[in-house]
Amino acid sequence: MTDLEVPVLIVGGGGAGLTASMTLSTLGVDSLLVSALPTTSTLPKAHVLNQRAMEIFTEVGVAPEIYKRSTPAENMQATGWYAGLAGSHEDYGRKLGELEAWGGGYVDPDYVAASPCRTCNLPQIRLEPLLKDHAEKLNPGKLRFNHELIDLTQDADGVTATIRDKDADTTYRVRSQYLIAADGGRTVGKLVGVAMNGPRDLMKMVSVHMTADLSPWATDDHVLIRWLVNPDFGGSFSGVLVPMGPNHWGPASEEWVFHMQYATDDPDAMAEGKILQRMAATLGIPESVPTVHRISTWSLEGVIADKFREGRVFFAGDAAHRHPPTGGLGLTSAIHDVYNLSWKLAAVLAGRAGDALLDTYEAERKPVDQNNIDKSIANAMNHFTIDQALNLSHKKTAEENWAELTPLWHDGPTSADKRHAVNRAIASQTIEFHHHNVEFGYRYDSVAVVDDGSPAYVPLDPVRLYEPSTKPGHPLPHAFVERQGERLPLGALVHGGKFVVLAGVTGHAWIEAANKIAAENDIPLVAATVGVLNADLVDIRFSWMKNREISDSGVVLVRPDRYVAFRSMDGVDDPHAALRAALSQILATELR
Structure with missing residues (x-):
């Protein structure tokens, strides 16, 4: 094979690498993916895909096939605790309790209001072939499995990687401007001196x-x-x-x-x-x-990379963080990593943004991923509260343990207390199965977010309750709007890597300014007023009105990853200057 040149080299063909390939393709960025493994995962591994992950898969076009192959909503409404499965004891297999899981099959009003996409369940062994097929359709001939990275060097202009084709037993070089390490921490980190630290062997x-x-x-x-x-x-x-x-x-x-x-x-x-x-x-x-x-x-384990960026190399997924599967945050974090990174790479490669924008990848994702690690470990440890409520112990005989369960199903003097103790212990598992503010409502804080001076966000519950807000750094609140008789979610306006400017019904000056800035600086951008009457987008269910937090003359600027980057509660004397300053800060460049 001859040497190749490509803007982005992706090392690793799992969830992170395949999502990076698809996302970059939809943004018009050419990439090459290499994986040392001959195939996608042969292990079931991760299986829960949260709402934000499914929004990303909707954007790249693979969501319909995932939903088709995945667990039907009615079969993933709850998680349950049981006294074993089968056996000789008369109470074997009896239910101890259950808990709604991740929106209860998309019936929880908070989950329905948060996103047009429901949480999904598809084991990685079945998911990754779907992602691979779709990535190949978007980027034909640019996914190479059984091709192993064996060396890399960096200079001021790019990365030179040496790849071994394991089938042909030949090597070739790839020159790229940037490299995404999505190899699970096997190779790239060692080559560039980035280690992973944190508790192991838990x-x-x-x-x-x-x-x-x-x-x-x-x-x-x-x-x-x-x-x-x-x-x-x-x-x-x-x-x-x-x-x-x-x-x-x-x-x-x-x-x-x-x-x-x-x-x-x-x-x-x-x-x-x-x-x-x-x-x-x-x-x-x-x-x-x-x-x-x-x-x-x-x-x-609960480990995280020392750095998420080393020169022109970026770490994502298991190469950046690894943690317990409790809560389903591992694969979804990987998907969110590369989604955050991809639009920034696209903007820099297109000359629309400065290099400093790429530094915000670590600034934004590392705190979120560390929080996911901490929460995943807490989720795993919290399951022992069930034992404590039941008063079960390895030190007791089987007969003694069974006797502890008898009050749950057979009325006696201790039944009420025992049942409520178990009820409370199971309710505590909502930190894993209703962690909506962790998996969906996570926030970013970096120079790619323009602080509007509003009071710091103080959550009602930092884990369980996602509270929609247009405060900069928060995800764009979901709302269905209509245009020319077509209904669409507001979040879909970012598809293709677009910035979105949403103004109140009297905020036409914001729209004019946004369109002018976009034209002068070649920025992909959609600008529209949103309201019930006399607006470009009709707020048909009034969801935007409930969560927008701006006046009819105010504006919200949304990044291509659906995060609010700038907000003005009201109109200003010079909306062009305000938007230009905001976009210049976000893109780390001076716009016209």
């Missing part, structure tokens, strides 16, 4: 991917994740059971993944025979039921 987990008919025992159609609190084995983390489809979901799922916790130094976690024995005993089902496809061992 727990050792074993995952068994299997085909099994569990419908006789897993009978709740609406429950997605089953936490098996097995009294015979001491309580929580006896096992976590997750359906994998692929053609049916709920109890009818053909495939499942079963997760088990081990001590970090337990040698049994590496012994396949002992793992399968424990799984059969814990589940209480005949050993002939499951057909095992893959057993994987992994450690819970």
Whole structure:
């Protein structure tokens, strides 16, 4: 092969790398993706795709196929806790309690009001081939699997990478202006001297991917994740059971993944025979039921890269941060990383922005990713509150543990207190299954956000409650609007990497100024008034009116990643100067 030149080289073909490829393609940026692995993931791994991730996938055009293949909404309304799955005890498999999960299948009014997209569930083993196919359609011939990065050097103008084609056993060089490291931390970080730090080996987990008919025992159609609190084995983390489809979901799922916790130094976690024995005993089902496809061992950790940028190299996804899967924040964080980065790379490559804009990638994403790490660890640890409420213990006999559960289902003098204790413990799991302000309402603070001097945001609940706001640094509040009889979400106006200027019904001067600045500086931009009457966009459900926080003469400027970057509550004497100053700060360049 001859040497290649490309604006952006993407190293890694997982969720982060494939999303980067798709996003850059939709922004008109040429890229090449190389992956040392021969295929996409062969492990089920992550499976929850939150609302903001699905908004991104909608923008790049792959969301319809994901929704088609994923868990139906009615099969992912809740998560449940059970006294094991099956066994000889009369109360085996009985439900301890359940909790709505991530919007309850898109029926929670807060989730419906937040986004036109519902939370989705599709295991990575099934998701990544869809992403790969779509990325190849957008960027034909520019995705190369089994091509391994073996070296790179940087200079003032770009990155030179040496790639080995493992099939042909040949090497070639790629010259790029920027490189996105989405390789899970395997290679790039070591080559450029960026390390990952944080707590490691918090727990050792074993995952068994299997085909099994569990419908006789897993009978709740609406429950997605089953936490098996097995009294015979001491309580929580006896096992976590997750359906994998692929053609049916709920109890009818053909495939499942079963997760088990081990001590970090337990040698049994590496012994396949002992793992399968424990799984059969814990589940209480005949050993002939499951057909095992893959057993994987992994450690819970909470690590983050020292830097998200080193020269012209940017780190994203597992190459930038790794944390427990509790809460479904890993893959979605990776998707959000590259979405934040891609529009900035596009702006700099097009000459519309200065290099300093790229520094805001770390400034914005690293605090969010660190918060996601902290919350994921807290989510994992919080599951032990179930044991505490039930008063289960590994030190007790199976009979003693079962006796602790009896008051839940059979009335007695301690039943009311026990039931409410369990109720409270399960309600505390909303930090994982209703963490709407963490997964959707996260905010950015950098020079690419123009502070409007309004009071600091003080959340009603920093984890559970997303509060829509147009305060700079917040995500654009969702609202359906109509134009020429067509209904669309306001957020869709950014598609294709556009800035969006939204003014009140008397804010025409803002619109004129925005269009003039866009034309003079070649900035992709959409400007419109929004209101009920006499507006370019009709606020048909009055959602914008409820959340806009500006007057009829005010304005909101939205970045291409749907984040509010500038706001004026009212009109100003010189809207052209105000918008030009704001965009100049955001883009780190002096506009005309």
